Amino acid sequence: xxxxxxxxxKGKGLQVGDMSVVMGKIPPGTRVGYGSVVLGATDERGNCxxxxxxxxxxxxxxxxxxxxxxxxxxxxxxxxxxxHSALDEILELLRQNNFGGAEPHVEALREAVNRGDKxxxxxxxxxxxxxxxxxxxxxxxxxxxxxxxxxxxxLASAGLISE
Numbered sequence: 001x002x003x004x005x006x007x008x009x010k011g012k013g014l015q016v017g018d019m020s021v022v023m024g025k026i027p028p029g030t031r032v033g034y035g036s037v038v039l040g041a042t043d044e045r046g047n048c049x050x051x052x053x054x055x056x057x058x059x060x061x062x063x064x065x066x067x068x069x070x071x072x073x074x075x076x077x078x079x080x081x082x083x084h085s086a087l088d089e090i091l092e093l094l095r096q097n098n099f100g101g102a103e104p105h106v107e108a109l110r111e112a113v114n115r116g117d118k119x120x121x122x123x124x125x126x127x128x129x130x131x132x133x134x135x136x137x138x139x140x141x142x143x144x145x146x147x148x149x150x151x152x153x154x155l156a157s158a159g160l161i162s163e
Contacts, residue, residue: 019058024048035071083113086150093144094131102131109151113160121160125151 013028020032024040032038035058042049050069055062062068087106094102109124111117129148155161 021056021058023050023056037070039069083151083154084110086147086154089147090128090144090151093147099131102128105131113155113158116158116160118160121155125155125161 015031017034020036022038024042026040037057055068057070059072061074091106105127112120
């Protein structure tokens with residue numbers, strides 16, 4: 001890596017588009033487009049070290065313990081819409097099969113995921129899995145299983161359940 005005087009800061013040779021984030025050492029004349037995230041070196045060896053909690057990027061969602069980098073990136077508190085869609089699908093399938101009492105359990109899981117409450121996630125997921133297993137209509141079983149697979153995958157990637 002070269003000396004620091006070959007690098008620029010915003011307003012000093014960088015062209016940065018709206019809703020963009022630039023961090024670290026970036027060569028002068030660099031053009032950063034709309035909504036972009038550019039991470040440059042943070043030390044003299046050219047390493048990019050970002051290890052303190054931060055949420056960086058247009059539409060990114062994180063919590064106070066996460067490092068979230070990128071446009072629309074997310075952590076457990078920046079809950080992905082796919083989990084909400086899967087929860088909605090399970091709720092509708094359970095209602096269609098006369099499991100209308102499932103709504104409080106679906107909403108408890110949704111709230112637990114939003115809060116990152118691992119204990120409540122595991123409890124609520126167990127109840128929903130039990131209800132899903134009770135659904136005997138052949139048409140609904142694959143749909144419920146697919147939605148549960150999506151939910152479990154998200155929860156595992158967010159560290160809210162073990163795989």
